[in-house]
Amino acid sequence: MTAGRIISIINHKGGVGKTTTAVSLGEALAREGLRVLVVDLDSQCNATDMLLPGRAFALSAFDVLNPAQGELRPEDCVQPTDIPGLDCLPNRHDSIYLEPGLIAMGPEGFRLFRERLQAFLRAAYDLTLIDNPPNLGTFVAGALLASDYAIVPCDAGSLASLRGFSNALDFIEEIRENGNPDLRFLKGLVTRVDRRTSVWKTIIEEKTAEMGEDWVFRTVIPMNTDFQRAEYSGRTIFQVRPGAPGARAYRELARELLAVLGMAPCNS
């Protein structure tokens, strides 16, 4: 059995679909028969709220990232979701207060996540998707130090999210040069596409002229209010409306991702 891969989902900019991608892609991959973990590294806890609504848990990403925490079994920190094959490492809002202590520790603080979790993630899951906060700070650095790949979602209608995309690429390069030479930018993902406008096509064309056509997944994620509907009801889009355009797009993205990684779906 090959070691599981670890993918960070990052963008400097907020609201571009990072959490939606981690949760929906995670669910789509689990539905393809893979063992998948979504790690919530954002103290906003949006992925936790979507995957473990109203659930109590004793251990979380807080404990993994807490320098004062003693011996910890990673398997005690992950929770099964209602979706077969999909687990979640939840987070707590107060994890944000761990950041100054981690910074004060220097490089060891950045490496804590990798040291405590990476071997377990590789052994227990085919794919781990890490949902990151909208910054390029300590937690994101820690996630990238533990990751094989980074996916950078971009909001199709937002120029600021493209700027966030460029910042994310520079940050990935920094981490490659300073601690994780194996890290690779996998692809960008264009999200929230409104097909009534052509802005998103311009964005794709401009970046393609600059970076070549491999920079981005061919699958784009359409603007779809079913995502909000799902969020409000504390469920995922697949649970609320599996035939929704957004659900279909993430299913297609899951297959494209497996092809890009040279991995086969398990239930085909």
Ligand SMILES: Nc1ncnc2c1ncn2[C@@H]1O[C@H](COP(=O)(O)OP(=O)(O)OP(=O)(O)O)[C@@H](O)[C@H]1O
């Ligand atoms: N394709 C889409 N169509 C419509 N709404 C979407 C789509 N993708 C995400 N959204 C909605 O946009 C909002 C922001 O998305 P999301 O939380 O995934 O972004 P984020 O990048 O994780 O944000 P943050 O940076 O705050 O963590 C959410 O309300 C989500 O339901």
Ligand SMILES: [Mg+2]
């Ligand atoms: Mg988010």
